[in-house]
Amino acid sequence: MNGTPPRKNRQVTIVDIARETGVSYSTVSRVLSGFEFVKEDTRQRVLEAAQRLGYVANIGARSLAGGKSHVIGLLVPGLDNGYIGEVARGIDEELSRVNYDLMLYTTHRQRGKESTYAHSIANSLTDGLILVVPLLTDYLQRLQAQNFPYVLVDQGDPTNQSNIVDATNWQGAYAATEYLINLGHSRIGLISGLMQIASARERLEGYKAALADHKIAFDPDLVAEGDFWQSSGYQAALSLLDLKPLPTAIFASNDLSAFGAMDAIRERGLSIPEDISIVGFDDIPQASLVHPKLTTVRQPLDQMGRVAVQMLLDQIENPSHPPRRITLATQLIVRDSCKPR
Amino acid sequence: MNGTPPRKNRQVTIVDIARETGVSYSTVSRVLSGFEFVKEDTRQRVLEAAQRLGYVANIGARSLAGGKSHVIGLLVPGLDNGYIGEVARGIDEELSRVNYDLMLYTTHRQRGKESTYAHSIANSLTDGLILVVPLLTDYLQRLQAQNFPYVLVDQGDPTNQSNIVDATNWQGAYAATEYLINLGHSRIGLISGLMQIASARERLEGYKAALADHKIAFDPDLVAEGDFWQSSGYQAALSLLDLKPLPTAIFASNDLSAFGAMDAIRERGLSIPEDISIVGFDDIPQASLVHPKLTTVRQPLDQMGRVAVQMLLDQIENPSHPPRRITLATQLIVRDSCKPR
DNA sequence: ATACTGATTGCAAGCGTTTGCAAAAAAGAT
């Protein structure tokens, strides 16, 4: 089909190292994969030779032979969203500390066939998978059936059989709402996320709880459902701004929808925070870039990524470990988008 | 070391498919990797069985045996930067069209040992590499020496031996500068990027050329060197704002530094665009989010990613192809950050 | 010394695919 494919420079293999140091290649393999019963002297010689020859393990061969590939997969909806970027950064940093590589998968390519997709990923060479995808339909069943190590980031699992990293959504929403209340606001609009998503529900609950604790009646009209994207925030805000007594503050369930809301508010000729105060959720990098700088509830996104990696590796090492759930604290970051009533 | 690793559910292999359809596994392999001389009937049966059994190719085995892994690597400095995100999005989209997977590598993990790092990547299982890293010290030599397929995105290569995708930096800078001149500005500050970077130099040249063509003397004092990051933009702008007759406009060599400049300008109590007009470069997503919305030179980042993938695959298919360079057009996007003098 | 013990090391068998080579089939030509 092709004439003499310029055979990739034959790479340095364990056999080369073995020849070089005079031990068998099995010993080399053992040194390289950290087996304990190897004479210290041998180990040193092997390591030195590997270094000198510029040896690079062939992940393919390694995983074929039954070892760990030291590659983990990250499944995300897309990269076009500061949120994911931050999580990914944390993941990447942690991974590099432990010398693992990362395969990046985005779901956009398989809308509707996510489950098949998860299946493929699990059957390729990754040792485990981190899922930052909302609406995880039936991914989980396949993964669980195969006993494949995975961690969910900021995603609830109905079955409670998954490793999960998330943040205190309820508390964050409560704090944000209470902050607005203490500023004198009582007509506080809420732009929610999709109600199928656990974190969206938790934030709604936190909002309700804060209202209740401050004796403010919950008004369903003040809740507009969005989907966490900027344009839905824009739409939701528009509907909120049509309300009779205008709300004096809006709590958006994430920063992106807060940005959308800001657009809508300005478009109506109102100003922030003079006419309407606004609070977001997430604290993605852009939050401090917009004008006015957005007051928001910070999720430690990068740390969530780091923790996810730790949990995943733990699970890989230790397949029988029961699933855990780690919830990190959120924190209200006060900037310039709110004003006392 | 571990007691009976719950052996990953044995995956479906070509042998299973062979058994199922009654042909030899070599034939299955040929069908699956698109070999042409297979009877149509056989091909169908194999494909059907593969589908039915839920076959997923084992990339490791495939690449070991000398085939293509259908995985390409993407090396970037980090994800914390809208610019990279856009490029990555384009790459990802194109890759999914052709059914390739992506390994993501960030350089932060190996500052100073980038060359060794590139070596590892090239020797692992990727079929090729896309580099979006600035300052590519000696990556290239190793890659070239190994004859490993790669593409540079928005990066010049002194040796002219590389596949490159970039944009019309010079023209973009020229257009931006001319736009400001036509608005009546003549003291136009420039926040440059690091002069080691080709695109930074080209933008500077475009700026100079526009001035020259409009008979405005080039004043070195109006040029402040930055490094494409927001904070350097802030610093650079500060120094520009110390100048005697204040510049009335600033052209920042990328959006991030434009944002930094905006911060600095506001901090000095000046307003944009009333007191100072500002133009950026890149048109990352945040550009239309900041207030006022940033007028900037758009680079078709996602398209650059897509083109990079195409070039890379082409190079992989076709190792003897001489390196090409594709330059995409930039375009001035006028928003709200500039005003006539 | 001699047998015994546990630490080290080597051998060989696989892991799932690709592919060169040769055999088997099918299709043409005579």
Added chain:
DNA sequence: ATCTTTTTTGCAAACGCTTGCAATCAGTAT
């Protein structure tokens, strides 16, 4: 029918690495 060609297919040998099992050593207790 028979001999050629041209398609299709099957066999077997890699590819680089891990690991169970058996052999070799070195150290200890007898």
